[in-house]
Amino acid sequence: MIPKATPATRAAAIERLGAFLPRAGHQYRRDRNRDRGPGQHSNVSGLSPYIRHRVVSESEVLKAVLYQHTVASAEKFIDEVYWRSYWKGWLEHRPDVWSRYLEQLRGSLRAVDTDRGLRNACEEAVTGRTGIEPFDAWAQELISTGYLHNHARMWFSSIWIFTLKLPWELGADFFLRHLLDGDPASNTLSWRWVAGLHTRGKTYLATADNIEKYASTRFFADGPPLGLTRLSSRADPLVEEALPAAVPLSLPEPVDATSGSGLLLTEEDLYLDAPLAPRAVALWMPSAMHPLPASDLVSAFKAEAGQDALEGARKRWPQAREGSALSSVPQIVDWARQHALEQVYMAYIPQGHLSMQVAELRQALIDVDCRLRVFVRDFDRLAWPHATKGFFQLKRQIPRMLEALGLA
Ligand SMILES: Cc1cc2nc3c(=O)[nH]c(=O)nc-3n(C[C@H](O)[C@H](O)[C@H](O)COP(=O)(O)OP(=O)(O)OC[C@H]3O[C@@H](n4cnc5c(N)ncnc54)[C@H](O)[C@@H]3O)c2cc1C
Incomplete structure (x- = not known):
């Protein structure tokens, strides 16, 4: 099925939210990891381009979900919405990670200009001509639709880093420029997480078995797709200079409206x-x-x-x-x-x-x-202070935050 261009209006966002609501509970928990291909992603919400630009707010999405589901049955979906806040809050505490990424990106772009081998390899990757069929399909899906399923993003970034051995920041930049939900925090930090830079030493390895398990209808209907035997069997973490210490959050105080x-x-x-x-x-x-x-x-x-x-x-x-x-x-x-x-x-x-x-x-x-x-929106003010270590520190606070927002 050829996907239609995603309309960017609030009306379209509300329609998409409404259509997804019945599936936000146990169905989401059961099916959310499956990548079924362009135009077939109804097992996830597809709300990210709207949430990214706050065309809809996280609070109103969760309010609508909790109108139809209990907190327990919608737990997975609620967690995912808070993953976004976790990344946003974490980067607020570590602004250097963003400036370091930009600096490294500029360096890698200069290397692409001067190193023909790197330039060709990058060109093959971003135009979907590596010969690793699923990877090539994801590159083309991203370019033509502006969206990739979460699992596809994980597999793609892992293959980019550990099989193709390309600089991670060039892959992150490719995503950021093509994703309708392209977000400095979620994107940069997810790439860093796959590379073993976020949770030091812990990487994400894409394997043929895992791709078959969660994308079988998309890629394995006529037997194994080409190129998966090339996938790296190792994912040795990337290393970098230690990051500067986290900075305390300094959010502005609530403001009183005045005229003029x-x-x-x-x-x-x-x-x-x-x-x-x-x-x-x-x-x-x-x-x-x-x-x-x-x-x-x-x-x-x-x-x-x-x-x-x-x-x-x-x-x-x-x-x-x-x-x-x-x-x-x-x-x-x-x-x-x-x-x-x-x-x-x-x-x-x-x-x-x-x-x-x-x-x-x-x-x-x-x-x-x-x-x-x-x-500052209450949603951010409540969540970001808990985004200093791992996600589970923030997750523990979710019931309290939902209550404070009047959503529980
Ligand atoms: C390498 C990589 C890069 C990514 N880059 C981005 C990005 O630039 N912008 C972005 O919004 N997400 C990014 N993600 C996270 C995630 O893949 C997308 O948010 C999700 O696929 C969006 O689809 P959806 O709206 O159907 O999600 P659903 O599964 O329906 O989730 C609902 C909402 O929760 C949030 N969410 C879900 N999963 C995650 C997650 N893992 N991390 C953060 N928020 C999440 C999104 O706002 C999403 O709309 C990235 C993940 C990886 C592995």
């Missing part, structure tokens, strides 16, 4: 709930954020999601001035001036490409007597 304020939506958080009735709404959508550009599919998805959020904002806050998409700090400053804004509110920007520009924006606004005020 504007709301700045970003691709990190398009959820239309803010502690103010804004005088003006705009969308910050920087044009270039990677050393290499995102795929057309990803750019189109983000643009549509942003426009849809602006339209939603018009209905939600009819008093606010017509919003527009702004791509640079000077444009935001002009917008603040034009509407005589004393304050610009924005949902917290977690570690990633955009967070690196927040200090510049704050200063530029101060220069025109406007303050940047940042609010």
